[in-house]
Amino acid sequence: MGNFTLGRYLPLDSPIHRMDPRAKIMGMLLMLIAIFIPSGWIGYGIIFVCAAGTILLAKLQFGFILKSMRPMMIMMIFLFIINCLVIHTGEPLFVIGPVIIYRDAIFQTLYIVVRLLLMIMITTCLTATTKPLDMTLGIEDLLKPFEKIHVPAHEIAMLISIALRFIPDLIEETQRIIKAQESRGVDMKEGKMQERIMAILSLIVPLFVSAFQRAEDLANAMEARGYAPGEKRTRYKVLKMAGRDYTLLVCCTAVLAGMIWLSRMS
Amino acid sequence: MPIAFEHVSHIYNDGTPYRHVALEDVSLELAEGKITAIIGQTGSGKSTLVQHLNALLLPSAGKVLILDRTIEAGSQPKQLKSLRGQVGLVFQFPEYQLFEETVLKDIAFGPKNFGVSEEEAAKKARTAMQMVGLGPEFEERSPLELSGGQKRRVAIAGILAMDPAVLVLDEPTAGLDPQGTEQMMSLFHRLNRESGKTILIVTHDMEQVYRYCDEVVVMEQGKPKLRTDVQTFFHDSSLCRELNILPPALIRMKDMLRENGFTVSDEVSDVNMLAKELARQVKRHG
Ligand SMILES: Nc1ncnc2c1ncn2[C@@H]1O[C@H](COP(=O)(O)OP(=O)(O)O)[C@@H](O)[C@H]1O
Numbered sequence: 001m002g003n004f005t006l007g008r009y010l011p012l013d014s015p016i017h018r019m020d021p022r023a024k025i026m027g028m029l030l031m032l033i034a035i036f037i038p039s040g041w042i043g044y045g046i047i048f049v050c051a052a053g054t055i056l057l058a059k060l061q062f063g064f065i066l067k068s069m070r071p072m073m074i075m076m077i078f079l080f081i082i083n084c085l086v087i088h089t090g091e092p093l094f095v096i097g098p099v100i101i102y103r104d105a106i107f108q109t110l111y112i113v114v115r116l117l118l119m120i121m122i123t124t125c126l127t128a129t130t131k132p133l134d135m136t137l138g139i140e141d142l143l144k145p146f147e148k149i150h151v152p153a154h155e156i157a158m159l160i161s162i163a164l165r166f167i168p169d170l171i172e173e174t175q176r177i178i179k180a181q182e183s184r185g186v187d188m189k190e191g192k193m194q195e196r197i198m199a200i201l202s203l204i205v206p207l208f209v210s211a212f213q214r215a216e217d218l219a220n221a222m223e224a225r226g227y228a229p230g231e232k233r234t235r236y237k238v239l240k241m242a243g244r245d246y247t248l249l250v251c252c253t254a255v256l257a258g259m260i261w262l263s264r265m266s
Numbered sequence: 267m268p269i270a271f272e273h274v275s276h277i278y279n280d281g282t283p284y285r286h287v288a289l290e291d292v293s294l295e296l297a298e299g300k301i302t303a304i305i306g307q308t309g310s311g312k313s314t315l316v317q318h319l320n321a322l323l324l325p326s327a328g329k330v331l332i333l334d335r336t337i338e339a340g341s342q343p344k345q346l347k348s349l350r351g352q353v354g355l356v357f358q359f360p361e362y363q364l365f366e367e368t369v370l371k372d373i374a375f376g377p378k379n380f381g382v383s384e385e386e387a388a389k390k391a392r393t394a395m396q397m398v399g400l401g402p403e404f405e406e407r408s409p410l411e412l413s414g415g416q417k418r419r420v421a422i423a424g425i426l427a428m429d430p431a432v433l434v435l436d437e438p439t440a441g442l443d444p445q446g447t448e449q450m451m452s453l454f455h456r457l458n459r460e461s462g463k464t465i466l467i468v469t470h471d472m473e474q475v476y477r478y479c480d481e482v483v484v485m486e487q488g489k490p491k492l493r494t495d496v497q498t499f500f501h502d503s504s505l506c507r508e509l510n511i512l513p514p515a516l517i518r519m520k521d522m523l524r525e526n527g528f529t530v531s532d533e534v535s536d537v538n539m540l541a542k543e544l545a546r547q548v549k550r551h552g
């Protein structure tokens with residue numbers, strides 16, 4: 001689990017880290033929309049340059065991004081195989097056994113791979129540079145306008161921030177329980193069917209017990225301090241948009257407009 | 267065969283931005299058949315150190331020698347299971363590992379994993395229950411509805427039932443009341459003196475170290491700063507003060523008496539002896 005990098009916050013100090021989370025979330029949304037506009041290789045090139053520039057500015061390493069890609073590798077290989085079998089347009093390129101590989105099969109797969117890569121690059125720019133708590137503040141603010149149509153913005157934000165808050169704890173707890181049960185001779189990796197069921201039970205039951213315990217403790221602690229969901233609350237941290245945040249939004253909008261223009265041209 | 271660490275390092279999350287060196291070039295020998303206390307501040311690497319003893323953690327560099335086995339960095343040790351049966355490790359707050367329907371089943375879970383038959387495991391579990399002071403009335407109760415201290419005993423019994431040659435306990439008395447602490451520590455003492463088990467205890471409680479342990483290892487920032495026997499360690503409070511440790515009350519008392527002109531011999535090792543000695547000296551003067 002220590003190798004899981006997708007969506008992880010990296011505590012560095014960079015201009016991107018200091019940006020307003022609302023600007024970053026909006027920027028990410030604009031860029032994600034831009035990726036889905038069929039603007040051809042030039043368009044993707046532009047988006048790639050923007051994303052790579054942001055990654056450099058954020059002092060992130062490309063290795064970190066590639067690592068985030070790893071969980072999707074198998075899916076992509078699978079996709080490639082399916083595409084090779086199904087797509088029969090374009091010129092035939094070469095033959096492997098009974099299968100003829102067509103030009104479009106390769107291109108279609110490449111298209112999806114490139115899109116995925118871009119999406120991961122862009123979302124990483126957000127998640128790796130924004131503290132989970134800032135992120136929820138941003139989400140709450142962005143959802144505020146929808147409160148008029150009864151979207152419970154504050155509750156959603158509180159839910160997300162509590163969930164985020166407990167993810168590292170639960171991962172740690174899981175590792176701890178695995179170790180404790182391994183000390184009692186449990187083999188988490190192999191064994192007969194019955195042994196495996198016991199192994200999983202010996203992990204799940206304590207994990208649930210402790211998760212419920214934590215939830216109860218937290219609920220009590222919040223209630224003891226007078227928390228009530230519907231009430232007006234003031235904020236300790238007040239978000240403020242600065243010049244660089246507006247610049248980011250303008251740039252992202254410009255990229256999106258550019259993509260739309262490119263797709264119209266072709 | 268002593269237990270030995272040879273140039274052991276342990277790095278968490280190596281190769282990521284979260285890289286953390288928890289143990290750095292640790293070379294250390296631990297006496298067999300004794301009770302060794304491992305002390306040191308939070309984050310000094312005590313838990314990381316002891317988890318190497320049953321290969322829950324593998325060294326990033328160096329090697330660990332335990333019970334005629336060598337666990338070396340870079341190689342995947344074989345037959346881990348048998349090692350884990352011989353080196354019983356009780357985690358901090360072990361009550362969170364209980365999961366079976368009944369106390370007896372939970373304690374018998376360990377032995378069963380090591381291939382002991384159902385009846386034999388139940389027998390071992392009953393013996394272990396007796397050792398930790400849980401009466402037969404607990405056998406059929408759910409471990410989840412016991413009190414904190416009782417859960418702790420069930421969890422420790424679960425390891426004792428495996429009958430390990432080396433028993434490693436990570437802060438076994440944290441959060442227990444003084445009476446429960448006393449009972450636990452005297453149990454470990456008995457296990458050592460009567461069955462000759464090698465016992466390692468991670469603890470913060472200097473009173474317990476002084477009363478029940480033979481050897482002390484002081485960890486500091488991932489390194490063993492000092493290893494000595496308890497008598498030397500608590501001979502007077504200077505060593506403790508140097509290490510920023512509050513010495514046991516008796517040692518502080520002895521120091522104060524000495525400063526005020528009493529002569530207190532080194533043999534005095536508990537409150538009663540000290541009281542008698544003082545009475546004698548006061549009588550002689552008065
Ligand atoms: N699973 C882990 N992942 C990353 N770092 C860890 C992990 N466990 C412990 N550490 C770090 O290693 C250091 C030593 O921890 P630990 O051995 O638990 O110390 P102690 O038991 O003396 O309090 C601490 O700084 C801790 O933050």
Ligand SMILES: [Mg+2]
Nearest residue numbers: 312313358436
């Ligand atoms: Mg610890």
